[in-house]
Amino acid sequence: MVLIGLSRIRFAFLLGGLLVVALAVGPFTFLSLYGLNVIFFLLIFASLAQSYDIVGGLTGYINLGHITFFGIGLYAFGIFINMRIGPLFSFMLGVPVVALFAAALSIPFLRLRGFYFAVATLALVGLLDLAVGSNALAPITGGFAGIRIVAQNNQFASYYLALALTVVTTLSVYLIRTSKFGRGLLSIRDDEQIAEVWGVNTVLYKRLALIISAIFAGFAGEVYLWFLTIVAPSTVLGLDVTFRPVTIALLGGTGSVIGPLIGSLLFSVIDQGLITQVSYFSRGVIGIIFLLVGLAAPGGVVGFIKTQMVRRFAISRQRVSRVRNRP
Amino acid sequence: MAAAPPLAELVLNSLLLGGIYALTSLGFSIVFRVVGILNLAHGDLVMVSGLFAYLVFTSDLMPFTIRLLFVILLIPLFAAFGLAFERVLIRPLLRKPPNEALLSSVLVTLGFSLVLQDVWANSFGTLQKSITSESLGLPIITVAGLTVASSRLLALLFIVIASILLFVFVRKSYVGKAMRAISQDREAAMFLGVNLPNTSMITFGLGTSLAAVGGILLVIIQSVAPFSGLPLTVKALAVIVLGGTGSMIGPLIGGIALGSAETLSAFFIDPYWSPGIAVIILVAVLLLRPTGLVRR
Known part of the structure; x- marks a missing residue:
């Protein structure tokens, strides 16, 4: 983001715009009927x-x-x-x-x-x-x-x-x-x-x-x-x-704009891959997602990445200060 | 029971169903009061206990009394499970900030409930399971002109005994007093040396053992099915909104009210709508008497 000289929000808008254009021309170019579905x-x-x-x-x-x-x-x-x-x-x-x-x-x-x-x-x-x-x-x-x-x-x-x-x-x-x-x-x-x-x-x-x-x-x-x-x-x-919107929002990260979008992407991957394979356990899969998100990451994927980034950032700053304070 | 006069039969059915709802909701409400979370897997635990009771009752290996003993052993078994559940899955959540704890506990208990449903549906099928008096080898008896399956009378006795035991436990025992203290004032109870984590754990165990009682009764009176757990949790909520969580009498009255409403509406209107009665009651109570229901 910083490399191409854009703020985070502008970068997000640019990326989102490109994605929308891709999805809009999709049906005429690369999307099959299955893909469209x-x-x-x-x-x-x-x-x-x-x-x-x-x-x-x-x-x-x-x-x-x-x-x-x-x-x-x-x-x-x-x-x-x-x-x-x-x-x-x-x-x-x-x-x-x-x-x-x-x-x-x-x-x-x-x-x-x-x-x-x-x-x-x-x-x-x-x-x-x-x-x-x-x-x-x-x-x-x-x-x-x-x-x-x-x-x-x-x-x-x-x-x-x-x-x-x-x-x-x-x-x-x-x-x-x-x-x-x-x-x-x-x-x-x-x-x-x-x-x-x-x-x-x-x-x-x-x-x-x-x-x-x-x-x-x-x-x-x-x-x-x-x-x-x-x-x-x-x-x-x-x-x-009933639980699907909640699952998707929580999986991606509730309370953030991008979270539900990431969640729906992840969920449809899970849905297409896992649930079509083990359709008899689809409810259980949602249950396990709930358990994991509830126990480990109430912020979902976005929250998880954020905390990780903050941690990295904090560590690197600490290192910098340690280097500076060296006698 | 075709010969029984409808009124007496309706009253008995209302009492039985109401008693089950009352015991189940009591377990649900004490966990909420003391541990501070609503266990959304409560209804599913009821169903699972009913399934176990069904499996034991229908096995032909042992005489009836031994089977009954094994079924009653389910109650301490579920209590032990509840203790472990609280320790492993619930306690880590209670350390989080309140907002996060609310979301996490909804997710964890709901997730557990969904997993339970699918495990059951895949291993024992989705059909309803129920026990009749004949399959237990119990006679159908006639009391004062009323023909009743004796398993139902047994269930009524069971409800009364369980309620009395619960009442005595909460009133007289040290743990019961600690529970009541916590539900009245959490901080003050901690000041006075009540062991909050332990009491929470025991309360959760008591809650799940009440779920076990409810399940054993439900499989005798009605039926259990893998996907009926969440609707039962909703009913338990309607009961505690109706009766209030403040006392033990509240859920008892609320449960019998809901049981009667369901039995009567199924008889006089249409059984199709009886699963929706709980929601209608919930909305009606909220519209008419909204104070005292909001609790933080």
């Missing part, structure tokens, strides 16, 4: 993990039910598009539905903190799974056979939507982090009571954070359904999928 899922889960991190990483509220926003967005989009109002309007109408859901949810759930919040949000996934799979709602949600939309060969379009979504989500997280709002969220994470005493409107900030993260996740759900055209509730609201 893999990258699509990677992008969807990157944006999910990135949006999870607005609540999980910046605000410090572990939202194990982040996937409910994804599911609501997905189902809202599916129901709208099945009403024959066109994809554009369906995409646009899905977003306020998710935002309203998140706003309503924030009233009871943000009264909880810590563990309680984590478990209560996890519980919500089960309830939503029951609801969309029930016979009462089957005429519009498709029951537990899944929701189905008319296939129109939208794979390329949804690939670009997923790419755009990942870029927008990442940029938004970056902008939030550097804004007053983001600092407020970070202060809530560090100590909510002190933040409140110092004049942070904690209730409003937490609610906004939840709604923003829900909107991105909901949009990811819309794109996901558009790509796949048929989605069963167990593949969206099942326990394996």
